[in-house]
Amino acid sequence: TQLLEQSPQFLSIQEGENLTVYCNSSSVFSSLQWYRQEPGEGPVLLVTVVTGGEVKKLKRLTFQFGDARKDSSLHITAAQPGDTGLYLCAGIYTGGFKTIFGAGTRLFVKA
Amino acid sequence: NAGVTQTPKFQVLKTGQSMTLQCAQDMNHEYMSWYRQDPGMGLRLIHYSVGAGITDQGEVPNGYNVSRSTTEDFPLRLLSAAPSQTSVYFCATRRTSGADTQYFGPGTRLTVL
Numbered sequence: 680t681q682l683l684e685q686s687p688q689f690l691s692i693q694e695g696e697n698l699t700v701y702c703n704s705s706s707v708f709s710s711l712q713w714y715r716q717e718p719g720e721g722p723v724l725l726v727t728v729v730t731g732g733e734v735k736k737l738k739r740l741t742f743q744f745g746d747a748r749k750d751s752s753l754h755i756t757a758a759q760p761g762d763t764g765l766y767l768c769a770g771i772y773t774g775g776f777k778t779i780f781g782a783g784t785r786l787f788v789k790a
Numbered sequence: 791n792a793g794v795t796q797t798p799k800f801q802v803l804k805t806g807q808s809m810t811l812q813c814a815q816d817m818n819h820e821y822m823s824w825y826r827q828d829p830g831m832g833l834r835l836i837h838y839s840v841g842a843g844i845t846d847q848g849e850v851p852n853g854y855n856v857s858r859s860t861t862e863d864f865p866l867r868l869l870s871a872a873p874s875q876t877s878v879y880f881c882a883t884r885r886t887s888g889a890d891t892q893y894f895g896p897g898t899r900l901t902v903l
Contacts, residue, residue: 721894
């Protein structure tokens with residue numbers, strides 16, 4: 680079974696703290712995506728990373744793709760209550776037809 | 791421009807009943823897929839289609855059928871529902887395969903008693 684392990688599963692922090700979410704696999708991906716999902720809605724794409732070692736920034740969010748394209752991380756600086764939600768990583772296999780999702784990290788940021 | 795629509799939003803079935811979950815998109819995307827989301831397991835790919843007339847299996851295809859007669863529609867059929875199929879189902883589309891943005895519908899919450 681091909682797995683994409685995401686950690687931690689749950690994170691509760693105070694406003695202003697920093698956090699990092701990890702996504703790891705033994706498989707090599709052609710690209711990796713991070714999504715955010717609100718209750719009762721479908722996931723919404725935050726970013727796609729394609730090149731090994733790539734770093735992308737989206738305001739206070741920093742995404743990194745591992746050099747070997749097997750892992751990724753999401754770092755949030757100075758978290759805010761509006762960052763609360765479910766964060767999902769998704770690996771896309773070479774060929775691009777199949778996507779595998781991590782189990783998700785549920786983030787709660789307290790004011 | 792509605793994007794990706796799914797119907798119904800909620801459904802309760804009895805074991806053994808059949809039903810079809812509808813998915814429609816107005817973005818002219820070639821690639822469409824169905825996922826199920828269960829607590830602690832993320833989203834798992836059920837079936838996908840790379841264009842009208844072409845479908846293939848994902849991670850968890852058993853108990854589900856699909857067809858793609860038009861670019862716009864990709865229905866998911868449960869022929870004989872089982873309690874293990876209780877889940878939230880999401881339809882998603884993207885322009886092509888690969889790293890394109892994947893757009894998800896609002897989901898269908900299905901309970902099988």
